[in-house]
Every structure is written in structure tokens, then in C-alpha cells.
Amino acid sequence: MNTLNHFDTPQLELLHRGKVRDSYRAPSGERLIVVTDRLSAFDSVLETPVAHKGAVLNGLAAFWFEKTQHIIPNHVIALLDPNVTLAKEAEPIRVEMVVRNYLTGSMLRGYQQGQRTFSGVTVPDGLTKHQQFPGPIVTPTTKEESDREITPENLVSEGWVSPELYERMRVKSLELFNFASQWMAERGIILVDTKYEFGLLNGELILIDEIHTPDSSRFWSAEDYARNPETAEQMDKEYVRQWLIANKVDGQYPRALTPEVSAEATRRYLDIYERITGSPLPIGNETTPGGDVQARLVGNLVRAGIIQEA
Structure with missing residues (x-):
């Protein structure tokens, strides 16, 4: 092929x-x-x-x-x-707007280690793996060689964005997430979390990069999640990640995939x-x-x- x-x-x-x-x-x-x-x-x-x-x-x-x-x-x-x-x-804005609606991924790992505040958003004790939040939350990161969690206040104080620009990005990110969540729910898919990237074109805020793809988002089968939330399988490249983890040798991931x-x-x-x-x-x-x-x-x-x- x-x-x-x-x-x-x-x-x-x-x-x-x-x-x-x-x-x-x-x-x-x-x-x-x-x-x-x-x-x-x-x-x-x-x-x-x-x-x-x-x-x-x-x-x-x-x-x-x-x-x-x-x-x-x-x-x-x-x-x-x-x-x-x-x-x-x-002109790209060097901020990733990460929107999450479930406790999973890196946030789950941090939560299990006692972390309760993520990019300035505090979540309560007692949450379980893959539990849905009351509503989507925005946890921005910087776009650097190694992305890092950062609060909206620090994004502003470090000069990444103005307060007004961040608020516009936040509002648009939630609008995009809610629109896509509804679309996918009607097709039996849960939009778990995703990221958005924005740029400025002649002073106007626009969406760039990619949106709602298997590489930028997590998807679960709604039917699978209803059966057992904690074992819901991701409908994205997590399959490959899990294969790599299962086939580590001396702490090193394989460099190539099998044909299968x-x-x-x-x-x-x-x-x-x-x-x-x-x-x-x-x-x-x-x-x-x-x-x-x-x-x-x-x-x-x-x-x-x-x-x-x-």
C-alpha cells in the first residue's frame, strides 16, 4: 500500500x-x-x-x-x-487551548498523584477515572519546545496574549467544543478532549492548524463508555501508543510498527x-x-x- x-x-x-x-x-x-x-x-x-x-x-x-x-x-x-x-x-498565537470534558490522560495521571489545580482550574476531590466534568474546562498550555501548563493570568503576565485576546480564544474554544460534542453525540461518539490553535490575520482572530482530528483529540464510543467508563477505548492513535508501551524493550519504545x-x-x-x-x-x-x-x-x-x- x-x-x-x-x-x-x-x-x-x-x-x-x-x-x-x-x-x-x-x-x-x-x-x-x-x-x-x-x-x-x-x-x-x-x-x-x-x-x-x-x-x-x-x-x-x-x-x-x-x-x-x-x-x-x-x-x-x-x-x-x-x-x-x-x-x-x-500570525500564530503560541498558545494551545486545551478543552477537556473528562478526567483522563495527563490530567488523570496528575490527579492520581494529588494534583487538583490544572492551568488555574481547580477540580474537586473524589473524581474517578474517565468521570465527566459538570462542564468543559479550558486548560491552556504554551507552545514551546516542551509545552507546559500555564494559567490565563501567567499567559498575560508573560506576554503571550492580552487579557482580551485570551478571553476571545477561551469563548471560541468552548463554542467549538460544544458544537462538535453535540454533532458527535448524535453519531455515538464522545469528544473527550481536544486542542485548538489560533492566529491573527489582519488583526482578526482565526482558527489554524487542525481541528477535531484523531491526532489532536480523544474520542470514545458512547456505547463503550456506557458499558464501563473506566475501560472505554479511545478511537484515535491511542491504539498505537498502547502497542508501543506493551512492546518496550529495555525501556525503549519500538521505532517501527509491524505490518499488522x-x-x-x-x-x-x-x-x-x-x-x-x-x-x-x-x-x-x-x-x-x-x-x-x-x-x-x-x-x-x-x-x-x-x-x-x-
């Missing part, structure tokens, strides 16, 4: 190579975002790409950007390929896409021999006038 592990072209200026996304300067001056099939876990990119993962992330983000335009504008101009988005160039684990990860990514959108992932017109993803991508960029045919 063909995968997109890296995309390189001398015709475009590389702006940033992230763990999963590569950004280039488009001829128009806008940003070209290529979402690869690379998978990052425990702050490391695995050697094994996961087929269709990039298209799932790109497609789901596009789906949610379109669905939430009434709440806040976003950076999307067009999808040029299942793995490629042409986006407006915004990679195939199951692909199945899960495709499944969550279809569950959320109601349609199978549109992979695009595979007009190239063997359905080669890289060749398809190049062809679509040539047709869009982004690059010239080699």
Missing part, C-alpha cells in the same frame, strides 16, 4: 517540517500544508508511516473547518489534494473518518500507476499551478 512519508520539491521554499506536517511557501505567498502519513508518538516520529492517515487528518480538519465557519473564520483556502491544504498565512499493527491503525483512522462525516474517505482520483500517492499529489499541484511539471 502506498504511503506519503515525505514530500520534497526544489520548486517550493520549505517553511517548516513538523512531526506530521510539512509547510511550504506557495507561489501566491500563501502557505501550502502537506499532511503526511508519518505518525508521532511519545515525542518521536515512528519509522513506519500509516497509510491514508494524512488524508484522514487533512480531510477531517477540512470537514470541521467548513462546519465551524459560523463560529470563527479559519485559514483554509482550498484542498488541492487529499493530503494538501492551501492556507492563509496568519500498521494495517489496524489505518483501519481505525478510516473508521473514525467515516463515523464522523458519514462518508468513506475520498482518496482522490488515483490516475497514476499503482495509485502512487506522491505522484498523485505532484499531479494535483501541477494542475493547481503550484509547481511546474518536471
